[in-house]
Amino acid sequence: MSGKTIAEKILSEKSGREAQAGDLVVARVDLVFAQDGTGPLTVRQIANLGLSQVAHPETTIFFLDHAAPSPRRELSNDHLFMREFSEKAGAAVSEVGEGICHQLVAEERAAPGMLIVGADSHTCTAGAFGAFATGMGSTDVAAAMALGKTWFRVPESIRVEIRGRLAKGVFAKDLILHLIGEIGADGADYQALEFGGDLEALDMESRLTISNMAVEAGAKAGIFPADEQTRAYLAERGRTEQFREMEPAPDAAYERTLHYDLSRIEPTVSRPHRVDQTSPARDLSEVKVDQVFIGTCTNGRLSDLQVAAQILRGKSVPPRVRLLVGPASREIYLRAMAEGLLSALVEAGALVLPPGCGPCVGVHQGALGDGEVCLSTQNRNFEGRMGNPKGLIYLSSPAVAAASALTGRITDPREVLP
Amino acid sequence: MKLRGRAWVFGDDISTDHIAPGRYFHLRSNLPELARHLLEDVRGDFAARVQPGDFVVAGNNFGLGSSREHAPTIIKLAGVSAVLARSFARIFFRNAVNIGLPAIIVDTSFVGDGNELEVDLAEGLVRDLTNGKEARFRPLTPQLLRILKDGGLVEHIKKHGDILL
Numbered sequence: 001m002s003g004k005t006i007a008e009k010i011l012s013e014k015s016g017r018e019a020q021a022g023d024l025v026v027a028r029v030d031l032v033f034a035q036d037g038t039g040p041l042t043v044r045q046i047a048n049l050g051l052s053q054v055a056h057p058e059t060t061i062f063f064l065d066h067a068a069p070s071p072r073r074e075l076s077n078d079h080l081f082m083r084e085f086s087e088k089a090g091a092a093v094s095e096v097g098e099g100i101c102h103q104l105v106a107e108e109r110a111a112p113g114m115l116i117v118g119a120d121s122h123t124c125t126a127g128a129f130g131a132f133a134t135g136m137g138s139t140d141v142a143a144a145m146a147l148g149k150t151w152f153r154v155p156e157s158i159r160v161e162i163r164g165r166l167a168k169g170v171f172a173k174d175l176i177l178h179l180i181g182e183i184g185a186d187g188a189d190y191q192a193l194e195f196g197g198d199l200e201a202l203d204m205e206s207r208l209t210i211s212n213m214a215v216e217a218g219a220k221a222g223i224f225p226a227d228e229q230t231r232a233y234l235a236e237r238g239r240t241e242q243f244r245e246m247e248p249a250p251d252a253a254y255e256r257t258l259h260y261d262l263s264r265i266e267p268t269v270s271r272p273h274r275v276d277q278t279s280p281a282r283d284l285s286e287v288k289v290d291q292v293f294i295g296t297c298t299n300g301r302l303s304d305l306q307v308a309a310q311i312l313r314g315k316s317v318p319p320r321v322r323l324l325v326g327p328a329s330r331e332i333y334l335r336a337m338a339e340g341l342l343s344a345l346v347e348a349g350a351l352v353l354p355p356g357c358g359p360c361v362g363v364h365q366g367a368l369g370d371g372e373v374c375l376s377t378q379n380r381n382f383e384g385r386m387g388n389p390k391g392l393i394y395l396s397s398p399a400v401a402a403a404s405a406l407t408g409r410i411t412d413p414r415e416v417l418p
Numbered sequence: 419m420k421l422r423g424r425a426w427v428f429g430d431d432i433s434t435d436h437i438a439p440g441r442y443f444h445l446r447s448n449l450p451e452l453a454r455h456l457l458e459d460v461r462g463d464f465a466a467r468v469q470p471g472d473f474v475v476a477g478n479n480f481g482l483g484s485s486r487e488h489a490p491t492i493i494k495l496a497g498v499s500a501v502l503a504r505s506f507a508r509i510f511f512r513n514a515v516n517i518g519l520p521a522i523i524v525d526t527s528f529v530g531d532g533n534e535l536e537v538d539l540a541e542g543l544v545r546d547l548t549n550g551k552e553a554r555f556r557p558l559t560p561q562l563l564r565i566l567k568d569g570g571l572v573e574h575i576k577k578h579g580d581i582l583l
Contacts, residue, residue, distance in 0.1 A: 074444040137487035137513035362440030
């Protein structure tokens with residue numbers, strides 16, 4: 001028997017048995033959460049189980065982030081419903097304005113070796129920490145909240161071997177869009193992506209962006225080993241004691257191995273309506289943009305706002321382009337304010353949204369008109385995603401997004417970077 | 419167990435944004451109302467015309483995207499007896515089983531839109547009664563079949579007091 005991948009290691013530990021790819025296991029979860037789109041159904045399913053409590057209140061969270069602040073009474077009532085349940089059950093509520101669930105999990109909770117389930121497909125974001133984190137539906141999460149455990153099929157892993165350094169103007173988002181373009185939107189269906197090799201050039205914010213989009217290749221999880229960068233990130237947040245080693249066995253078995261030399265990656269854009277339909281940004285310079293959105297759980301972090309401000313400081317976005325900026329959490333909002341990033345962006349013409357999912361889910365704050373083009377740093381460009389099936393969504397890094405806001409057409413950031 | 423009904427054929431990569439569009443986010447606590455918009459951006463007349471017992475038939479990667487369980491839930495609420503697809507996105511597949519909606523992985527290329535289908539879940543056989551063609555599929559694993567037969571994960575846990583594998 002070969003050694004274990006990170007997915008096999010964590011699921012073995014949490015299920016108390018030697019688990020390998022293909023096995024079905026029941027494993028205890030370390031953190032379980034839902035958000036305001038999936039939480040009300042989760043609460044109703046807990047009630048359908050005949051329960052009004054959760055197994056571990058201190059590691060059960062309801063995030064109010066998708067409709068934050070609520071644009072209509074139905075959603076305000078959903079928020080009330082989740083607050084009332086959480087108060088009775090002792091679960092935590094992350095209030096409107098605190099930020100996006102995946103960013104807050106990264107800031108406050110995620111650590112190597114954890115098993116995390118969330119009723120949101122981008123729960124895989126926390127894989128950046130060397131955790132096994134995966135998205136599930138409301139019923140699964142209700143069971144995990146009620147019982148403190150749920151069932152898993154241990155996934156096969158695809159090894160993604162990294163080397164080299166990203167060129168100027170190229171970012172983690174370009175790598176993951178490029179990878180999804182190569183393997184397809186179902187290229188890793190039911191499997192885990194496990195990243196390895198020379199990861200020194202990918203800092204924690206970069207890893208969060210990459211893990212976040214694992215699900216766009218169909219993956220169940222997108223996992224990085226825990227290393228010195230992980231340790232430093234946790235230390236900076238006063239969570240040093242949560243660090244532990246987490247890496248695969250040297251003889252772990254993989255379904256296949258993909259190799260990427262970061263120096264060969266270019267600014268990459270996904271075209272409507274598929275994430276795996278990618279082009280180099282420079283090939284799309286004819287595409288005019290009506291709206292640019294820099295934010296979300298994929299790219300609404302401090303380094304994302306820094307690069308946007310670097311490109312836009314002292315410049316002006318043309319009046320026909322709407323530039324929306326959404327910090328992913330309150331902390332990022334405050335730090336961006338303290339660093340002068342928000343004033344630089346607003347002076348350039350940006351509109352700053354409250355921390356939350358913003359227009360990405362099509363609920364509020366920037367629904368597209370018929371035929372309008374949006375270039376967004378979010379993770380999905382499906383038909384109808386931003387509230388209108390007649391809208392056209394392109395996906396990119398914050399650098400491509402900021403450069404494109406400046407020129408009004410899709411632009412390779414290397415054309416405008418100082 | 420044999421199911422019989424009309425096939426509604428969809429293509430590849432039907433996302434959960436197609437099945438339950440985000441612009442109806444506010445209807446997620448009002449499932450009958452949300453179900454009136456089921457798949458409306460792909461086939462505007464589907465929700466109004468689908469009959470109890472009908473099948474949703476699709477190509478690759480059905481249900482990709484968000485974890486919203488409302489997607490399989492409103493398919494079930496519309497009376498659809500099973501979804502047949504060449505492949506499913508992982509979360510959708512899991513959600514379907516958990517709410518008691520059969521999700522069948524099978525070659526669907528031979529199924530004609532509007533044709534009468536017969537699906538035998540235990541035998542693993544899909545037959546297009548209109549054109550006479552058929553395909554076999556591997557029945558669900560015993561564990562998942564038990565969750566499905568129990569009526570979904572909630573009923574399964576209530577019946578057994580735990581998650582049985």
